[in-house]
Amino acid sequence: MELLVASAIGVMTAVGIYLILRQRTFPVIVGLAMLSYAVNVFIFASGRIKIGFPPILNKYAETSYTDPLTQALVLTAIVISFGMTAVIVMMALGSFLETGDDRIDMTDKTDGEDA
Amino acid sequence: MIAEILISALLVMAGIFGLVGSFGLLKLPDLMTRLHAPTKATTVGVGGVLIASMAYFLIFEGKLSWHELLITLFLLLTAPITANFIAKAHIHREMTARDLPVTGTERDWATLMPSDEPVQPVMNRVDEPPRQVSDH
Amino acid sequence: MTMFLRRLFPHPYLTLLLFVVWMLLVNQFKIGSLLMALILAIAIPLLTAPYWPDRPRLRSLPAIVGYVLIVLYDIVKSNFIVAGIVLFKKNEDLRPAWFTVPLDLKTPEAITVLAGTITLTPGTLTADMSGDGHVLLIHCLHAPDPDSVRDEIKSRYEARLKRIFE
Amino acid sequence: MMSHWIIAPVVLPAVMGAFIVLTMRHDLLLQRVFSIAATGALAVISLALLWAASVNPPEVYRLGNWPAPFGIVLMLDRLSAVMVALTAFLALAVQIYSASTGWDTRGRHFHALWQFQLMGVCGAFLTADAFNLFVFFEVLLIASYGLMIHSGGRDRLRAGVQYVAYNLVGSTLFLFALATIYSITGTLNMADIAGKVAALPEQDWAMIRVGAILLILVFAIKGALVPMQFWLPATYANAPGPVAALFAVMTKVGAYAMIRTGTLMFPPATPATGTFLSDLILIAALLTLAVGAIGVLGARSLGWLVAFAAIASMGTLFVAISQFTPEATAAALYYTLHSTLAAAILFLVADLVADRRAHLRLTEALPPIARSGLIAALFFAGAIAMAGMPPLSGFLGKLMILDATRGDSMALIWSVILATSLITIVGLSRAGSVLFWKAHASTPEEPAETKDEPLSFAAVFLLIAGLVALTVFAGPVMGWMEATAANLHDPSSYIGANALVEVGK
Amino acid sequence: MTDLGLLDWALTFAFACFGVGLLFNLYRIARAPAVPDRILALDTMVINVIALLVLYGIRTGSGINFEAAMLFAMTGFVSTVAYAKFILRGDIIE
Amino acid sequence: MSLALIAALPFLGALLPGLMIRAGRNACAMTTGFVTALALLMLGLHAPAVLRGEVIQTRIEWLPGLGLNANFFLDGLGLLFAGLILGIGLLIILYARFYLSKSDPMGQFYTYLMLFQGAMVGIVLSDNILLLLVFWELTSLSSFLLIGYWKHLPEGRQGARMALTVTGAGGLAMIAGMLILGNIAGSYDLTVILQNKEAIQASEWYLPALILILLGAFTKSAQFPFHFWLPHAMAAPTPVSAYLHSATMVKAGLFLMARMWPVLAGTPEWFYIVATTGLVTMVLAAKIALFKDDLKALLAFSTVSHLGLITMLLGFGTKAAATVAMFHIINHATFKAALFMSAGIVDHEAHTRDIKRLGGLRHLMPVTFAIALIASLSMAGIPPLNGFLSKEMMLEETAHTVWAGSHWLMPVLATLGALFSVAYSFRFLAHTFLGPVRDDYPHKPHDPGFGMWAAPALLAALVVIIGLVPMTAAGWLVDAAAGAVTGEPVAAKIKHWHGLGSPALWMSVLAVGGGLMLLASHARLDAIWNATPRPEAKRIFDGIVEPLAALARRVTAISHDGSLTRYLAIATVTITALGYYAWATADHGTGTRALTPIQTVPAIGWFLLVVSSLALVAFHRNRLLTLVLVGVIGLMVSVGFAYMSAPDLALTQISVEVATVILLLLALNFLPKTTPVESSGGRKLRDGLIAAFGGTGVGVLIYALMTRDFAFPSIAEYHLANSYKEGGGTNVVNVILVDFRGYDTFGEITVLGIGAIVIYALTEALLRGGPANDRLLAWSPDQRRAGDRHPLMLVVATRLMLPVALIVGVYIFLRGHNMPGGGFIAGLVVAIALVMQYMASGFAWTQARQKIDYHALIGAGVLIAAATGIGAWFNGVPFLTSDFGYVNIWPLEEFELATAALFDLGVFLTVLGAVMLALASLSRIAIRAGETINVDAFDIHPENDGPRTEPATTTTEAR
Ligand code: NA
């Protein structure tokens, strides 16, 4: 499983990087979402993989559990990146409505010359 | 033993129907026919698995789990809506009134009814001189 | 009193349903659960009542149960038929068809149940509705004889629903 | 346990922010009164904390009463106390400016976002938990997104999107780094990490080095260290003036985190990481100085000029940080205080000009503005502070940094610092001459329109007074910073405060 | 998991069926004439995943993932409707 | 203390003019003059002691950590310079009062002047080289203000910038030099450094320090090749020129060389650098002065030349030469200040300084002529004036100096310099004042009032007095100053006549004679001069600075061109490369942890995930399809979590994923539906490589991590062990979230809440007016829309599903502490249920039927969470300390009454409010774009006909 998880993280990261290098806001946002998927799984995997041992305590059995801490961290990370995604989506929309195009580069105007 | 056979049978049947559902998606010729396939995956397929699960937990673990029933109900409730929406999307995208039977009433099919707004080209092609806004 | 009850239970069947759902969710039969179920089953319909104006009156519980059983039976039966079609019938031999079902039903809820039933029973699928809500557009996977399908829908399902809802 | 005051700099703005959103979002006056009062209270509390940190050893605050390293703890030491105090005072002055110039009326939720921004910054300074640092980075970032695009507008939004996108990459990187570090050390408490990293078996060194460098890169983004500085100019130049002024402390969060990380978790003496972090920081810092100074000389608008000046100051700061010696760290801390105020002053001056001008381009002159003389004087003060010229504290800071950077690379460091100073001086003098002198060439008459916002000028004067105080009291301030640096470079008391103790729950 | 051979076999069979089903769905997502087809495939995929989750619950004798299955059903439905509504109207919550 | 006060007085005085100008120009000038006079008086009180050879010191601790202290000392050198600065300063204040016109802001002028004066006094009194640097840089700054005083003159602005740039650069070099010096001496105190000659001159850092310090001195004193800025600084008002460029600022460099003379001088390096520079400067500048037509430019180059002379003398490194240097400093200050003021008077009266337009003023301005006559004769070195005395002594020194083995080079060049000096001095006099009266002056000149000529007249008197009785008038001062410079007692012998055997006599005669001859042929030489191409300082300076500025502009514009894609590419490459570097430069043993076996169905899931991700790259232009693929990926990630023992993650991921897709769909409605092809093949390849590079790095890293065990036991073990016992919950993840790390969660929900209000505020800003609002008002859909907005089946189904989903939400909320679930997921479930309702019947329809304010939800949520934490304070325990107990209030469900549950309620409310507020904001945009609001729940009602809608304005917009 480790190989699958690692390669999946790698692929998602790569796709995310490729997309954040595009020139329109939309693919960049999708790329950021991919990166956040990738990093979430990365955090999760950094607690090592254990199949079939969820961190729900079982009073009746002597069992081992998977790392609950990384899961909690991922949860926090998911929520935060959700908030961030919502904001950037909205800002991208606002920027599109203000300017009439959804380019992410500002090369048409090299210097923020106006007040 | 009988329970085991029963559950196994349910599972096998469920598996087959689930697979048929997905296979239909591949095999059938167009969207409208393909749309029929997943109903099987939904109903007998997942339904079978869920009932097998209930039975399994009741018989082998000694606890009756009702969650599966809820899931089944939910899937049954939503499947028609899903199908309806995808069909409407298909009709909207691919079909005209001529491709469909007439309603026989004064109005056309709901999806094909004229919408209230005119259609314009994409916004960023509108050549509107950007107005400078300043806070000052 | 009736007024009070109607206000307390804007949707008695919904209340019942939620009560059952809660019990299914908590998966345990205790007094506490029952009480919680009751509280929620009363509170939530009250909260959501504005989203469900003009609720239909359901006439008879046995008719509802009967209808559900018939539909379940039909689902299983027709599943096999359609699975056969998917698996064994060549695409060239397939006779998909569009047809319409004019409605006698007027209640939105009833129409929805009918449309859902049509979709759930494999082989047929409710694709759309006429702009006035009086006709359903049905797609049939393999219907050499659409008229018979329409007739069966009307007699087997719609008629029963009419009894339940109107 | 001293008190709950340690967490007040987080809870107070958080509650105030939420309170504003909940109860007074329709009444700007209420917002102003409560928000400024809260910031004032924060300033007072921060002074108390500063005092406490001065007389007491580092103090731990166990959130949820869980023992370290299992729960999250806050640490109040001299460094975090001074950073919180800096933030509070900067925020107070700039907030008065915002209210006085009416910036807070030009969009919604200014004050709530302001409070949340403070919550995030203070939280980041106080926490001793690496993941919690991430969380508060995010708090301060998302609030900064809102403040950056406050009142909207075409360029601001486009720059805002870039700012957010770039920082989201940074946030992702932060998580990669934290997961890597946790995956090796099995802990998140920074003091605990320090101990674990120091004792790390050799086969895990490569991983911890990767984790460390990724972490440093996150802080490099925040601190605008080349080549991660690109987000800054457009962001700061397009942000509302007071927001940019407040952002002056945001880059310092990066610097703070770098100091904390580099002295606590990965000090150069640690075998696993060695000096490779400090070497990289030094190279990047010198480049940052160069990029900043060149940008000051080449900026076409005042906003960009100030932004690049801020970058250059970060370069100077990071040069000092990269030495990781007590002397250099002390100098870095002094320079942190100075450069934060200096950048804020210039951003506010730029805003004062912007308020009276159609544009801030430096390529063409516009007629003189109302209160030109006063604003020019303020600009002059800010510019000499930023350029590190006497008599203001920038000169002292720079002298201290030069004095503290003695080593193999002394000649290089000195050359870069001094050469970039010259470039900065030239750039600033050219800008000032176009903005305030050339104007008189086109139309000799004074403009009729005058807006009187005495409080906004008072706010700038307050910041300048801060610089003057830093200059006059350089001796005591520096003495304090030396003690702080000594604590940082001998983190035993910090680590000791985090030691596992049984806590009665 | 108990050592019931038959049930085990049936489970494996069901796993295989729904697993292969997923691959079919993937094919339909990758190769389809239009987006509605893909939405359909995704919807079916959700259903297959639900089935797999429940099967996994039987195999491990644990009901821990039932909530997940329930939520998959709910979110699968909502997102399918959202995609379709987008095609139909552009604005999904007009 | 009093020395510090002398230095501080001008600074304090700088505060007054701005104020006193309100009382009138006289009051302003008098106040300023009074302050200066006071400082001068205080200095004078110290003079007797200093002349006795005492050194007066004041020490104030400032920045002891650095060794920068406000230490002052006064010796003969300091006395000489401070006296000049304050004394001439006083005269300048007087002169300026009459020179400045009514339109000039006089308060500003005096303020700058006092700042400058303070900085100069500070320099000459500093006993700490860092303190000296402070004042040194201050002179650059204040002179910048003074030179640029006439803001409207482009020459003024440019001259100011040039002066600042050149002297600033020198100052910076000097900082380095001084730091080195201090480092060698072990102190930054001058008195200490001055006693460390051997250590300093023996140090390997001596030469660098010397060069760096001399750079500072040379730039300040306008020595070749840095002489070019001084003439351009002449755009300043004449009082400024007279002050800065005769008596003070330019002499700061000389002062510094004199100050450091005891430790730096006496080496060959010193001699060759300083003496040569001085000599070259003297000759070159004198020659240029001869051909300047602008009176002030002529005087400026003359100043440069004389500074060169003094520099050369200091460079000789002998006691005698240093003594002459001191004497000439005095003399030059007197005659040059007088000359500048005369030139200013001419300019003031005739409205021109162009020598070619002048002449004959002797008749019109006799007083001015008299002053100028005395001063310029002194400058020319005509006996018996003071200029003659020091020039003679200078020539004498050169005659004994050997330069690189040559005995004649020094004297010959020095004589040449003197010759030029005679020539330009006489030219100044002759071409301005002699000759016939002209009728084409721009303004008819006549002598100004007494106030204006009083100051130069006084100076001219000094010229004469020192010339006549040098030993009485200046000898004592020269002795004191030279004694301080050389560190030995000096008794200068200043005489008019050294006898016929003195080489200086003949050199002098040669200079005067040659000079007069040169002047005679000036017209011809001038023609040649004008015809000769030569480097023009301003053009060279501009030629350096402007291209550099342009280059900086280009570099900045190109590197910071607003291309985020490039910024991100650079960032990604940097991150990845440094990651690899960190990895490659240390040990990474192979992991020993046992691998988890791969099963078939998970492998299929992996395949789906990977294929969909890659498909995203291929299909990303079709944005709707992109979202469908994101849906697949999200699904696979969630189910992967479920499989890998993370049910809470599965629940969260899937609900977040849906909420995200919905947000994106809402936004996509207004965005273009496709992404155009913009990247070239090469660009795609580049990005692909970067992506592959980064992805591989991350994959390798996590694989390496997963295949080894923690180096130390994880803190998670504590969480597992204490979750139930101490945290009261069996779902350890949830207990971590609401208890062990509840503080993280507090931050996290705040993030969500902030995000929502950011979105809200942005929406307000967009709808407030402006291009976005205009675009929305003019908006119409870019795709055909179906006729049926609220399909009946969905509406009806939702009526049932909403309550069910809500009850599921309650269930998930309540069980969270022990089983997968909790406030966050519950919040999302409820939010999604509400979204379903929105999709069914429309936003506005739904909104009109509920009374919850989403802002309030967020605020209340955060406040509840915070209050839960604060509540702990009242128990005397830290923020967020939880308390719990299983409460069994019969007959209710046994539920846990944990403060953590209350905290979770805060989480729930915030999440719900945040998601809903974000969606509501998007809907408001749609409404502005012309969305109508339906009156009925669905468009098609079988019992009535057709959709009924109304314009949005009649209904309350979303909150
Ligand atoms: Na809408």
Ligand code: NA
């Ligand atoms: Na939970």
